[in-house]
Structures are given as structure tokens and as C-alpha cells.
Amino acid sequence: MPKAQALRSESFSLDARALRCTMCSMRSDLMEILVCPLCKAELSLAVDQEDGDEILAGTLTCTGCGQTFPIEDGIPNLLPPDLRDE
Numbered sequence: 001m002p003k004a005q006a007l008r009s010e011s012f013s014l015d016a017r018a019l020r021c022t023m024c025s026m027r028s029d030l031m032e033i034l035v036c037p038l039c040k041a042e043l044s045l046a047v048d049q050e051d052g053d054e055i056l057a058g059t060l061t062c063t064g065c066g067q068t069f070p071i072e073d074g075i076p077n078l079l080p081p082d083l084r085d086e
């Protein structure tokens with residue numbers, strides 16, 4: 001097998017967790033810059049599951065309008081409620 005082909009097949013053998021972008025995952029230090037997309041107020045964080053610095057599951061709640069935003073698989077869903085695909 002040519003070396004380039006071997007490298008390509010090895011790259012696809014990684015599990016999904018290894019492929020997740022740590023720069024894209026939810027971390028508590030992001031709370032300093034995240035705001036409610038609806039009213040721009042601060043968000044509070046409730047963590048249900050975490051792995052090291054990464055928050056895998058939880059909820060962001062707006063301190064202004066009270067809207068909640070889920071965190072699933074390390075990704076916060078900050079879409080307005082009427083645009084979410086639940």
C-alpha cells in the first residue's frame with residue numbers, strides 16, 4: 001500500500017471523541033464573553049456533565065429574559081427557541 005494511502009486510512013480510524021475540536025467545545029472560561037443572543041444580558045451556567053475543562057451537558061440561562069439554552073455534546077445551542085431543531 002502506498003504511504004499516502006496508508007496515512008489516509010489511518011486518519012479515518014480515529015474515534016469521534018478524538019476528532020472533536022476543543023476550541024469549539026463549551027468551557028466555563030467562555031462565560032466571560034457569552035451573552036444572551038436575544039437581549040444581550042449575562043448568562044448563568046448549570047453543569048450536568050463535564051470532562052476536565054469541557055462542559056459536555058448543561059444549561060445556559062439568561063439573567064435578563066430568563067430564556068434557557070441547552071449544552072449538548074459540549075456544544076451550546078444559542079439559537080433562539082423558534083429556530084432550534086429539537
